[in-house]
Amino acid sequence: TKNTFQVSRGDYNHLLDEHVKYFRSLLGDNRVVMDLSDLEKYNVDWFLQVRGCSSVVLKPKNSEEVSRILSFCNKERLAVCPQGGNTNVVGAAVPVFDEIIISTELMNDIISMDDNSGILTCQAGCILENLDDFLAKRGFIVPLDIGAKGSCHIGGNVSTNAGGMRLLRYGNMHGNVLGLEVVKADGTIVDCLSSLKKDNTGYHLKHLFIGSEGTLGIVTKVSLQCPSRPTSRNVAFLGLQNFEKVLKTFRLAKVKLGEILSAIEVMDDTTMDFIKERNHQCSPIGDYPFYLMIETAGSNERHDEEKLDGFFEESMQKGLVLNGTVASEPNKIESIWSIRENITNGYKSCGGAVLYYDISLPLDNYYRIVDEMRIHMGQSCVRVFGYGHLGDGNIHLQIQLKEYSDELKRHVEPYIYERITALKGSISAEHGIGFMKAKYLDMVKPKSSLNLMREMKRLMDPQGILNPYKVFQ
Ligand code: FAD
Ligand code: MLT
Ligand code: ZN
Secondary structure, eight states, rough: OOOOOOOOOOOOOOHHHHHHHHHHHHHHGGGGGGOOOHHHHHHOOOOOOOOOOSSSSEEOOOOHHHHHHHHHHHHTTOEEEESSSSSSSOOSSSSEEESSSEEEEOOOOOEEETTTTTTTEEEEEOHHHHHHHHHHHHTTSSSOOOOOTTTTTTHHHHHHHHOTTTTTHHHHHHHHEEEEEETTSOEEEEEEEOSSSSSOOOTHHHHHHHHHTTOOEEEEEEEEOOOOSSSSSEEEEEEESSSHHHHHHHHHHHHHHHGOOOOOOEEEEHHHHHIIIOOOOOOTTTTEEEEEEEEEEEEEEHHHHHHHHHHHHHHHHTOOOOOEEEEESHHHHHHHHHHTTTTGGGGGGGTEEEEOOOOOOOOOGHHHHHHHHHHHHHGGEEEEEEEEGGGGGGEEEEEEEESSOHHHHHHHHHHHHHHHHHHHHHSSSSSOOOOTTHHHHHHHHOHHHHHHHHHHHHHHHHTHHHHHHHOOO
């Protein structure tokens, strides 16, 4: 366990035989997991950074079962930890102590799809990539693309307000989720599943749950607005001299590519060094100080290729881009994207030695935080590297240590968060607060907002059984 946060267990009851008996009567023996080896993957997070010690995982199949579980846990004052695909990177989806894990992995039915409106309604445990495969057959696409798509659940995506590569094009979950069904801490099933694009009948309650990281309710059903699937796709991989030219190229891409621009990602040369070392992949165009990956998605191959070629030529003529390659064939596109999507998987082999920060910054200060951290860390680390969703002002800053050190982490974090605040940024752009950033929320959030958040939590979950120690500490 690499957990630098000292928190005490809340005043919750411990799991007793009679509780287990109730869960077994409700779900049957197979959906109440208590075997130690089976529990392991639910107790530890994706990067093996945080570990809980829950002795039971419950696997409901529908909203009614979730409702019964929560109603029982609320009466018995048993803390719970909702879990989707467990790909969260801030320790939000694993228990801190012995919280009961409620997994949505068996809640994976597609309920309906309307081909006229593009509205998909499904259970919360559907895996993102499975939804996309289902939609592809009907000419639609999920408006969300993240490297964890093969494992993460749509309910987890909603609960984290996940961002990713397509946010530039389609916007975030607040815009794409049309409705939700949610179970409150006391077991009440709340129907906000309206599948209407426009519905101004009172408070927009669904927004309360989007990004609330399992602390206000358990999402059981999701209704999602899905766009038509683009039939033409191109990716450009470009090498650039400095960050100033990265920004100028970004501006040019917006002007020249307009409505077909679908993603714009940046990475620095130190990220490429990390990729070579850990993932054994390399730049397809040789080495440069910065790289841009620009994707277009449209409906007319010739038109899109002409536009991208025109942009590429102009960016070379203007001296913004030093070198580049453009891919139109699906295999080449996937192989370029895989360089980007695999970065995080490389952290796993570093034994917790990569400290990662998910930051929003105004574009003028976007890369400054990486330069500053290099100076701050000096020789005490292996490398500091930065990459991210340039189009959204979201950078992922990593500090790779020689080996994991609690002491170094404690030294680094307050400094980073102070600098982000001073540079008018956010300490969590898309990953959430979870367990790992909870102690810093007080530092960055205005008191008035924080107080209202606490009032909402008390109203929704008076006993505090839903995902304790997360978001607030
Ligand atoms: P989990 O990790 O299981 O849970 C996340 C949070 O939601 C927890 O607080 C959990 O308690 C809660 N929760 C889960 N399901 C429910 C539910 N049904 N009801 C209520 N609460 C629930 N994130 C990005 O934003 N952008 C990226 O580009 C991105 N790339 C990634 C790449 C990789 C390789 C990895 C490993 C992760 C990446 N992530 C990214 C982080 C992660 O994939 C997302 O946060 C994702 O949305 C989590 O979904 P999940 O189903 O795994 O949720
Ligand atoms: C990404 O954009 O690859 C992820 O958000 C980074 C991460 O999971 O740390
Ligand atoms: Zn990201």
